[in-house]
Amino acid sequence: MIFSSLIFLFAFFPLFLSIYYLVPFRFKNTILLIFSLLFYAWGEPKYIILLLFVTLLNYICGLLIDFKKEHLLFRKVVLIFCVVSNLLLLGFFKYTDFIIENLNHLGFSFDLLHIVLPLGISFYIFQTMSYTIDLYKNKVLVEKNFFRFLTYVSMFPQLVAGPIVRYEDVYKELRSRKIDFEAFSCGVFIFLTGLFEKVLIANNIGQIHSLIITDISHISVFTALLGVVCYALQIYFDFNGYSTMAIGMGKMLGFSYPKNFNYPYISTSITDFWRRWHITLSSWFRDYIYIPLGGNRVKKARWFINIMIVWLLTGLWHGASWNFVIWGVYFGVLLILEKLVILKYIRRLPKFFQHFYALFFILIGWLIFFCDDLGLLYQYILKIFANGNIVDRQFVFFLKNYMVFLVSGLIFSVPIVNKIKMCPFTKFLIIILYLFLFVICVCQLSGDSYNPFLYFRF
Amino acid sequence: MKKIISGLVSFIVVLIILAFFIVPKESFSYNENRYLAKFPKFSVENVFSSKFMSQLDDYITDHFPFRESLLGFKSRVYKTLGVYKQMDLYYGRDGKLYQEYEKPSGSDKVIRRVQSFSEKVDAKVSFMLVPTSVYINQDRVPKYNTNYDEKKTFDYYIKNLDVDFIDVRDSFFKNKDDYLYYGTDHHWTTKGAYLAYLEYCKFAGISPNHYSFSSVNQHFYGTLYSKVLDRFLPYDTILKVDDQTKYKVYFDDSGKSSDSLYNYQYLNKKDKYSFFLDNNHSLIRIENLNTTSNHSILIIKDSYANSFIPLLAPHYQYIHVIDPRYYHASISEYLKENKIENVLFLYNILTLDDDLGIVSIK
Known part of the structure; x- marks a missing residue:
């Protein structure tokens, strides 16, 4: 269930x-x-x-x-x-x-x-x-x-x-x-936020990604890039939505569960990303593997081995498949490089460049993550970096047709919404919006079993 | 704010749960043409195999209160938010639905089969391919779409299929502002069929009748509507032509016969297009009781032909209609036995591609 x-x-x-x-x-x-x-x-x-x-x-x-x-x-x-x-x-x-x-x-x-x-x-x-x-x-x-x-x-x-x-x-x-109405309504609010993220944003953006990935033989560079961006948004809103629903339900029952995500896509480095993405998992690996191995209080060579062990295991934890191993090693190497050189230099660059740097490598990471077959990964990389077809109708179609979901995805990936000043009017708007989105969620879920395609196949 | 939201959402949840128990449950979904899930049998075995749970899940989703209205509401809201393609349907600028045309995959199989059939039989074989609404009405469909270029498919058929090809596209493009296709159904209208009829007459050297049309139903929501269930879509109108000819129609599969090419009972049902020729049958024989002509024709077809045949019927003494999806015997034998001199294949280009009947005709 x-x-x-x-x-x-x-x-x-x-x-x-x-x-x-x-x-x-x-x-x-x-x-x-x-x-x-x-x-x-x-x-x-x-x-x-x-x-x-x-x-x-x-x-x-x-x-x-x-x-x-x-x-x-x-x-x-x-x-x-x-x-x-x-x-x-x-x-x-x-x-x-x-x-x-x-x-x-x-x-x-x-x-x-x-x-x-x-x-x-x-x-x-x-x-x-x-x-x-x-x-x-x-x-x-x-x-x-x-x-x-x-x-x-x-x-x-x-x-x-x-x-x-x-x-x-x-x-x-x-x-x-303590279980009271205060905690209950706080929990409901958090739960609904997670539900919207999962059902309205992740599920709909996921459609674009799965459409792109079904046949990559003719996609353009921009469509290929969009496929990766959509996956990044889908996995974030899916996972964060689910964690948020859990936290919300916890609140309703009187428990406070730890936060699991903290706007991972505004990271300024990969080190920063892993402090914001799936926090309870990375801190688990830190406390029960990395630190017992000696953490960074050992010789340099040993320190790097410790990092690689942790990231190899992190990769494997995500699934029994080689692409997850590569994914883990990829982040291990990046983190070592950051600790050695990159962080020193990148900190002097403008913030914009730091974000760009982090996002670039995060997206490459997701590409490795969703290509569960290494042949597909190779093909996909070719589509991005060696492809004469730069932009096509399909790309514009995805952008236009799914605009509302993509824009919401981008907006909710960054901490803008919580900067809105609360006044009676905004509160009223939020109430209306939450009720409306809840109804739309229910509508969308009730369509899960709806299968009109049988109609003229008789 | 949070208190108001949680209070109201809880209230909605309670209302829906109450509605689930109060609203009477349907056992059949007309829009999906399927039986809805029944309440699962509770047994230890079913529970341990988790069959009970998954069936209960289906039961709740299938019988969720106001399920179809909720879906229609969602379609309309998404359309308003700019999602102009939902499932395989485009919302056109004129408010009609247009079904996507995807790259075909079965053309070679169809061509091979039709070709070998036409070489085998001793009759004049012609082939008419009906274009899709999305192709004819390109300027009404959102510019950025994922449709495959249908011209390529037409070219491919014309190039590779060596039988008389009746091309109706020019005439359809010229008359595209007419009501040629339904806005909520995947078929053509009687007016679309009429254009095709004129083209066929030109091909066969028949002087066509100038029919007048009259509406028999103005509240038709077809198969495309069934996908989005959007109640804001305008209804379609079903037209028929005025024709005084008397017929005897034999339906071989059910053994029934009728005096009419139409079945008016369907106009009160969901599936109103079945008004034409009583929906699909494996073999229908139409005998014209008024004509002096002694010609006969066999039409091998999909459901598009159902609204076309009434237009053609006055010109032939016998029309034999075979739908190879349901007719599995040898068609060439049938031709020989009944001494039929004309064969017309009539298909729409979209469903032809995965039609399981035509690729197995004998």
């Missing part, structure tokens, strides 16, 4: 929310847990066992680490066991088929296992691991109540697509939290 579906918006969530608000506080976690498990089971019921198993594993390891506080070796052994098991599970479900495919390229012939990736596994394994590691480092207190721990892991707003919430973020709120 995705948040931007009619069944979620008009059945699951309203039902959950009304029960959640009606029951006394001590039952609220239980209701949240039941609905979260239901939410998880909706698409693929059997993997709920995996979710329970991972949770139980980290829960028990947590208890063990806490049990022998003074026995450092014991704690370490338990932690290593726990982390390795987590990673093995993630590796098995996410990378087995990828590894087999590559072994087969080298001459082996293993059968693919055709493993369906369990929903949200990359997110919840990172969450549970953060708990165990933090516990080992004495940064959080042990959770003795299994169901409360399970509630933390499975909370449906952030279960499948983040933000990656750490146990310390919600430790207090799991025990007591």
Whole structure:
């Protein structure tokens, strides 16, 4: 079930929310847990066992680490066991088929296992691991109540697509939290903003990208560039929209989840970009891999190796495919170069040039990201850099027909809107606008199953 | 502000949920021509295979209250915001809908099949390709579009297909300000068919009738409307020609027969174009009870021919109409058995490309 579906918006969530608000506080976690498990089971019921198993594993390891506080070796052994098991599970479900495919390229012939990736596994394994590691480092207190721990892991707003919430973020709120109309309406407002980003901007701009990518053999330079820009906008509004919806729902339930995006496309460097894009993921890698490896407080060569390890893993985290590996390495190299030379010089240049520099390399990054086949990547690069067809009708058509979505995408990628001064009139306008956009969203979603093409195929 | 928004949005959500239970549920969607999802069966097996959940999802989306009105509203709002192409339809400057013409992929297959058919049979074979509305009305369609150049397809057919080709384009371009195509349906109007009829008469050496037209229905929303459901679109009018000839019409697939080339019952239904020749049948035989002519013709066709045939009918003693999408027996045998001397292929260029019937005629 995705948040931007009619069944979620008009059945699951309203039902959950009304029960959640009606029951006394001590039952609220239980209701949240039941609905979260239901939410998880909706698409693929059997993997709920995996979710329970991972949770139980980290829960028990947590208890063990806490049990022998003074026995450092014991704690370490338990932690290593726990982390390795987590990673093995993630590796098995996410990378087995990828590894087999590559072994087969080298001459082996293993059968693919055709493993369906369990929903949200990359997110919840990172969450549970953060708990165990933090516990080992004495940064959080042990959770003795299994169901409360399970509630933390499975909370449906952030279960499948983040933000990656750490146990310390919600430790207090799991025990007591303020739920009132103020928080509810704030949450609804945030949720709606995310819904609009996802349904109205990402889904519509995504159409352009998928139209361009279906057949790139005759596209012009500008169409090819537009394809990359549209992908950048689509993935941002899709992901940020989803995170924003999660944060909004969190608010309605009384939780404050961490922010996941901070206008990534106004970055002035790649270093800056990764402080603004998928913040909870990059800070996870920073705190649980980069810093434990020694971070930058080591010799230069080691420091660069640390960076490359982190970015190789970041790439692989996004998916089991070579283009993600290249994508990760690409950013690793760029970040090293920035730390070595680029940042020193670019800081002296006008702001405009810094933005241009950052955006250029971010867009190249997205190109690598969406070309899941290296042949396609090569063809696409040729279309941009070695193509006699500079601009064509198709490009102008996309620009004109999707103007309203492209312009909104650009406007909401930069922090302009929150600079509007609030007065009664603007407030009134925003109310009208939000109601209108909500209705349009519902209209668009109700068209998902509408298929008039069957009509004259009879 | 946030409180007002959240209050009002919650209110809308509650209203919609209430409407979902109150508004009576349709089981059939006329605009989509399909049965809507039924409430899924609850069983342990269905739940564990998540079949129950996905069917429940379909059920809720299919029966969402005011679904079609909401979609129509969206189309209109998007059009107002400048989205002039929705799905494969362009909103024209004249407020009509124009269906996109994409690059064809099946031309060679069609040509090969028609060619070998025409060489096999002992009859005079002619081929008429009807241009699309978007091609004839280029100046009414937004300038920046993704249409394929239809002229190329015509040239390709004329060059590679060695049968008599009846080209109606000049006449259509000359009369493009007439009501030749419906604004909400993918067919031509009776006036469009009339132009084609004149061209056919010229080709066949028949002196054409000067028909007068009368309207039989002024509230027609066709297949293109069904895609956008935009209630702001103007209705189309269905015209028929005045013709006093008496016919006997045999529908071989259903075994029924009729005294009319029209079925008036369809005018009260959604699918009003089916008024012409009672929609598509595998084989229709039309016997002219008034004529002194002893000519006969076989028309191999798609639904465009349905409004064309009534115009041609007075000139022949027998008209045989075969729709190869439904007629799977040998057409050449049929020609021989019935001693038919003329064959006309009548197709519109858009649906011809993926018509599964014509590429398997025997």
